[in-house]
Amino acid sequence: MNLSLRKIVLASLLTLGAYPVAAHHATTMFDHAKVVTINGVVKEVHWTNPHVGIYVDVASKDGGEAALWVIEMTSPGNLVRAGGWTRNAVKPGDKVVIDMAPLRDGKKGGALKKVTIADSGKVLTADIRAQERANLEQEAPAK
């Protein structure tokens, strides 16, 4: 293996509602029926509209080549509303575990489903449907 893929699992149809959604394009270039997990170190975070991007260095494993992955998300505003995100929530140097829907063409990219920051254990998702109700201010603060 030239990357630290830990698992590839088929998700049930029930998970379809949890697509991370970009602001300006549909996302079926990503295979939402799969989850690819990588372990790596954040190289760059592009906290920009219309899509936030995270570049992650994945070290070689079992003699394979190291690789740089790029993970796409929705917009900064939508991530903040999804809960827990700020522009520094994930930053260069962070060790992370990322679950993503991989690109169908096999390139080293995906749409974020979940990122876990190793040092703090903090978990962030990118589901904009998390904001689909009024009066979010009346709920418990995002953790």
Added chain:
Amino acid sequence: MRNVRREVMALLGISLLPGVSMAQGIPGTPGTKPAAKPVINPPPTAKDWADIAKLPDWSGVWTHVRSDQDRQMKTNPPPWNEKAAKVIEWQYAEERAGRPPPLFQNCLPEAMPAWMLVTHNAMEFAFYPGRVLMLGESDSARLRRIYTDGRGHTDDPDPTFHGESIGKWDGENLQVDTIAMHPQNYIAISEAQGIPNGGDMHIKERMYLAKPDVWADEMTITAPKVLTKPWVTTRIYYRQRLRRLDIVEGTCLEGYFKPAADKDGYPTWEKVSHDPYGNRTPPK
């Protein structure tokens, strides 16, 4: 005395005003067609501002309801004509194959009516005497001006991304009539399914609070080049008052660059490569 001198000079064909020839006539001279009184936007009065306070409370940040957008793709599709329906069918097939047609990849505004139909971003309203402003997050230049000062449509307005919107308050409802939209503007049901309206599109909207914290836009879209009959659809938005969720700047092209330094060490923007679908190109 001054008037006598002016009349004498006028009779001699001498203009008192630079650039005004006798062919145009002297204002006030008998036989000269009086110039139309210019239309101005008068400064708001205290009453104008007080009247604003009587309007429905649309304050706060309004977030879209993506699941409702998705649901309407199946439950309330536009009445496409035969040609458009075939394109939509092809677009669905492409999306199923993992090649979603990129309708909004060039960072031009999503435009009317697409941005009301399929937006994935928040917006807010600003009431001002004589107009209602809709300010969006992301989606490039997402701004609509709806004039509520009693004016009608202008003669032959220039086509624009958001069109010319004339509004009228009808109790708790804002009735809006929009014309003059670019023929390229999509009637979109998702970010991968949509057809350019082709021209002559006319949109009527009724904007209102369906519930205290649910804003609704009932749209009737007439587009004779691509629809067989007017399409009626209602899009809803949820109100948020949490300051943490305030609208943020959303310049679409920003995502095509990243911070860098120029040859002198000054901060600049460096282009980031993207694939045809709008994603950053994965490193090789």
